[in-house]
Amino acid sequence: MADVTLMKTPAETALAQAYESAKAILPGNVESRAEAFELFTRNGLPHRRVEEFKYTDLRALMREAAPFAGTPTASEAKAALQSAKALAGVEALQVPFVNGHFVRDAVDFGSLPEGVEIVPLAEALASGHDWLDRLSPVAWARQNPVYQLNTAFMADGVMLRVTGQVETPVHLRFVTAGNSAVATATRVLVLVEEGASVTLLESHESPNGANHQPNDVIEMVAGDRSNVRHVRLNAEGDGALALSTLTLKVGAEAEFFSINVVAGAATSRHQVFAILDGENTKARINGMTMVKGGQHADSTLVVEHAAPNCESRELFKTVIDGEATGVFQGKIIVPHHAQKTDGRMMSAAVLLSEGGTMNNKPELEIFADDVQCAHGATCGQLDEDLLFYLMARGIPRKEAESLMVQAFLGEAVEFVEHEGVHDALVSVVEGWLRARA
Structure with missing residues (x-):
């Protein structure tokens, strides 16, 4: 042949x-x-x-x-x-x-x-x-x-x-x-x-x-x-x-x-x-993605627990507007010798439009038997009841959406300890929301 x-x-x-x-x-x-x-x-x-x-x-x-x-x-x-x-x-x-x-x-x-x-x-x-x-x-x-x-x-x-x-x-x-x-x-x-x-x-x-x-x-x-x-x-x-x-x-x-x-x-x-x-290492890997129009943003990670008694946390937040596309692919690997592993992975996405797309693919590959590992993924729209609550108090819809988006993304940046860096990242979120409005 x-x-x-x-x-x-x-x-x-x-x-x-x-x-x-x-x-x-x-x-x-x-x-x-x-x-x-x-x-x-x-x-x-x-x-x-x-x-x-x-x-x-x-x-x-x-x-x-x-x-x-x-x-x-x-x-x-x-x-x-x-x-x-x-x-x-x-x-x-x-x-x-x-x-x-x-x-x-x-x-x-x-x-x-x-x-x-x-x-x-x-x-x-x-x-x-x-x-x-x-x-x-x-x-x-x-x-x-x-x-x-x-x-x-x-x-x-x-x-x-x-x-x-x-x-x-x-x-x-x-x-x-x-x-x-x-x-x-x-x-x-x-x-x-x-x-x-x-x-x-x-x-x-x-x-x-x-x-x-x-x-x-x-x-x-x-x-x-x-x-x-x-x-x-x-x-x-x-x-x-x-x-x-x-x-x-x-x-x-x-x-x-x-x-x-x-x-x-x-x-x-x-x-x-x-x-x-x-052993006894702690790692936190977060992501915060804001895309609009026809943007395409992919976050992919592989975390291997190569030693016992380690802890990892992965939290990825994505906000999608227009016809943009978000991707999250995450894998936690636990070899047979990495007992007492504690690994947790989460991806959450909010769609602000009907044309947006989010692809989630979290994975666990575990060969040890004494571990605590979990993964999850969510994708949805902003809560209409909460939007109504804010709008009923005189806040325009776009501003109400912005407040809810900031609250949604805030969890990903709350671990940034440096005040100046934290404020700079909040400004990035606010700038993106202003451009959207």
Whole structure:
């Protein structure tokens, strides 16, 4: 029987040509890049017949592949950062990236907070830095096509090491500038050593009307008894196809909190691959998504309890207006040795229009017998009785809906302890609601 050869799409062909042109000049391990791209080319862009991408068909959504962005000039980088607005009001150590490239001149390396070290990734890849051994800490991610593409094309980013109690938040600011579509493949490695603590902010933004294609990866390795608070904001422009991945490996007796807030991009997919790798670890991974018009937002996560006596909580809230589409796919994995696991996952969605769509797919994969695990998913409209109660007291319907939406989403952000960051996220919700009204 003759072999069946799948036809390559224009995007897949363009990516292959881009890799052939760039592989000789990209820094770092040539073999690891070649292996990643080989894994990608074997199957191409994922489509709806691939279970993990059943609701987000990238082969159909990515009709063309944008060229990878070059290094911006100093003036271009300065202008892009001056126009950046996401989480701008929060006092933090700024670690900026423009068009996928680390803006080294914007960081004063001589005045970094005590306990913080930053190494530009391009330099580390070129020199074979010791910390590179801690890249790709989660095996689940290495088989993912979006992650493979980032591995094949990553050219810049930073490695960030935290060794103490860092009070000032660290803000990873990703800005894509220009009206011509470009692609990026930035990689950031965050090492939070034993007993250290940090608040890590992450914002992604680009102008409206440009079909940018960012594919960014943040990898975190949190040591024993560490404490990490991570807040991510997707404020991409209305034409962007934004792909992002968070990999996480957490040691024993550590505490980790993360929230991903989505308000931008035409199409977005945020993936989380987490391993709780030591006993008595607590992790909370939240999501808050607000989409309208024809937006498509996908939140996908895999949490593996690789050690006994760990606790995880996953709470995702989604608000959908117009003909937008929301996706939640979550899986908790408990191996046979991970006894006394406590894992609970919940996805809740509110549809503000008849044309909206929500796809929920929570899963439990349990091989241990002494566990407490649960998952749930809800999807519905705002309570008409509560709306009537508010309107009967003189509140217009749109304002009443806004109050109820804020209350619905509030549960996802109530764990953000930093007052300035919490207020900034509330402002994002209020801005989305004002635009809707």
